[in-house]
Amino acid sequence: MYIVRFLRCLVLLLVGLATVTHARAADEDLERVAITRALTDYIDGSAHARPEQLRRAFHPDARLLLSRPGTAYWPVSVDEYVGWFSGAKAGQPTGRIGNVLSIDVEADTATVKAEILVPSQGARFIDLFLLRKLDAQWKIVAKTATREPSRRSADRVLFVLSSAKFHGASRLPAGVSFGEVVEAWDAFRAAGLTVDFVSPEGNAAPINVTEAGEFRSRFYDADLMYALEHTHAPSQIDPARYRAVYFVGGSNAIYGVPENSRLQDIARHVYERNGGVVSAVCHGTAGLVNLKLSDGSYLIGGKRVSGYPEEFERQDAAYFKEFPFLIRKTVESRGGTFLTSARDQGYVVVDGRLVTGQNYLSAKQVAQAVVAILRKPADQQPKQAAEKG
Known part of the structure; x- marks a missing residue:
């Protein structure tokens, strides 16, 4: 009887802890939204020289500790800082591109790390902020900030x-293939692109840690892991900002993404209106099978496509019986030509502005x-299919 009572109490305790944890996470999410709003005032206000919006982000007595050539410690007032974006410059684009990298909240205090890219100067600023919640508003x-050389673009x-x-x-x-994230993240950023993440539900993406292998050390990459823990929901994405879309694979890629109409809208916008590239790797190709163009035709129709085919799966395993469709079979039913190479090597197919890879070994190549x-230039982009083994 004692053991039964103990187990009941333990279950109630665990349920209570889970409820408290969930409630705290929800509260923190609300605070992050409010903090992001303040940072948006700072980023947009300085990017478009809007002095009043920029001022709104700061407490009037905020301390700005900057530096300049010959002066390592340079205190600047809010009035002086806002003045740099006023007068004849007001309302004009400044060439600054801002991104929030991380937010850490403790009650009424928060720290934020952001980057400000200035491609025209070949510079990247790392801004560190301290915010307080005062009169129900985050300010x-x-x-403070530091500057480093950068090849990053817009x-x-x-x-x-x-x-x-x-x-x-x-x-x-x-879960998501961590290797397919890391390899592509490194390649895109090395080429000067900024990477954002989106998932059907937003927030933390489930990473398959058991297959992280050689990439385990990247679990300590704070900027990457924060981005994976705080992915955007589709409703938060402005597709006009993107030059390319990359559908990441993993054992979960065939669920939730292929049928998500908002994600399809985003990819279609990037491909048709932005003249951008749609790409996928391994099981990520599942995200392409329902993607239609504005004329109602499938994007993959008449194109050469690669991905992880069903013949590479363990078809007698329990997980395979859960698949809602088969990748090769579905691609071919949509009018695509499905191509593969040896199972244990990277393989990439380029067909116009569609790029697909066979497996995790292909992520960097994609x-x-x-x-x-x-x-x-647009008039030199590939018109014919090409393969890379």
Whole structure:
């Protein structure tokens, strides 16, 4: 009887802890939204020389500790800082491109790390902010920054991840391929692009840690892991900002993404209206099978496509029985020509502005192929299919 009572109490305790944890996470999400709003005033206000919007981000007595050649410690007032974006410059684009990299909240205090790219100067500023919640509003109370050389441009690529944690309706765990994220992240950023993440549900993406292998050390990459823990929801994405879309694979990529109409809208906008590139790797090709163009035709129709085919799967395994469709079979039913190479080697197919890779070994090659297309003038972009083994 004692053991039964103990177990009941333990269950109630765990349920209570889970409820408290969930409630705290929800509260923190609300605070992050409010903090992001303040940072948006700073980023947009300085990017478009809007002095009043920029001022709104700061507490009037905020301390800005900056530096300049010959002066390592340079205190600047809010009035002086806002003045740099006023007068004849007001309302004009400044060439600054801002991104929030991380937010850490503790009660009424928050720290934020952001980057400000200035491609015209070949510079990247890392801004560190201290914010306080005062009179129910988050305000920047202190800011410092450092500058480093940078080849980063205004171009952005959107990584599409699945939110699914399990295979179908089962309790078999599934997740995003970490290697396919890391390899492409490194390649795109090395080429000067900014990477953003989107998933059907937003927030933390389920990473398949059991297959991280050689990339395990990247779990300590703070900027990358924060981005993966705080992916955007499709409703938060402005597709006009992106030059390319990259559908990431993993054991969960076939769930939630292929049928998400908002993600399809984003990819179609990037491809048709932005003249951008749509790409996918491994199981990420599942995200392309339902993607239609404005004329109602399938994007993959009449194109050469690669990905992870069903003949490479363990078809007698329980997870395979959860698949809602088969990638090769579905691509071919949509009018695509599905191509593969040896199972254990990287393989990439480029067909116009569609780039697909066979497996995780292809992730870096896919990213590099996308970059190669983006660097060509529109009239020189590939019209014929090409293969890379």
